[in-house]
Amino acid sequence: MNYDDAAREFAQLIAETEVDAALTAAAFEAAGAVHTEALLASLAVYNQAFQQVKTQNEAATPKKVTQSGALLQPMPEETAELRLNFPLTAEQFAVLRGGEAPADDFNRWFLESDGMHLRYYRNATGFCFFDAEVEPAGAGYVVGTVTVNQNDKQYTESNMGVCAAQLKILLANNLGLDDDPYWDEMDEAGD
Numbered sequence: 257m258n259y260d261d262a263a264r265e266f267a268q269l270i271a272e273t274e275v276d277a278a279l280t281a282a283a284f285e286a287a288g289a290v291h292t293e294a295l296l297a298s299l300a301v302y303n304q305a306f307q308q309v310k311t312q313n314e315a316a317t318p319k320k321v322t323q324s325g326a327l328l329q330p331m332p333e334e335t336a337e338l339r340l341n342f343p344l345t346a347e348q349f350a351v352l353r354g355g356e357a358p359a360d361d362f363n364r365w366f367l368e369s370d371g372m373h374l375r376y377y378r379n380a381t382g383f384c385f386f387d388a389e390v391e392p393a394g395a396g397y398v399v400g401t402v403t404v405n406q407n408d409k410q411y412t413e414s415n416m417g418v419c420a421a422q423l424k425i426l427l428a429n430n431l432g433l434d435d436d437p438y439w440d441e442m443d444e445a446g447d
Contacts, residue, residue: 326382417445
């Protein structure tokens with residue numbers, strides 16, 4: 257393989273993936289030991305440019321905050337799962353996908369949508385309490401598997417029946433539905 261062919265193969269490898277040890281080894285093999293020094297210099301320049309662009313992109317991406325100014329936190333490692341099976345029409349899912357930032361500090365919840373996930377955060381702290389996956393179901397959707405925050409410094413409810421009812425109340429409120437049955441469900445689950 258001549259240098260031009262090796263350089264093209266190296267450029268193709270760079271375009272296909274982020275730089276790592278396997279890529280470096282493949283590039284060295286493709287170019288041969290004679291050009292290792294030149295490849296190392298090229299790789300160093302590429303890595304430096306890649307890191308600069310990555311840093312610029314991260315700095316340009318606005319941080320998401322709640323209405324009260326709390327930075328949205330990721331779901332902690334301590335979690336539990338529950339199955340909700342809360343039905344949604346296509347129109348209702350469209351409403352939820354729009355998210356909801358509280359209009360004032362009296363609303364305790366911040367709703368964020370990310371594709372087929374709905375995440376509820378506490379407005380005051382930015383802690384993620386529920387990460388609900390929405391699944392297609394017939395002509396509509398269903399809120400299916402829900403990851404529930406179980407970090408006892410962020411959310412102290414461990415009764416999954418209460419958690420399910422609380423999430424149903426939040427969904428009903430976002431959709432303008434009657435939430436009374438879900439309050440009853442929460443009372444029953446708490447007994």
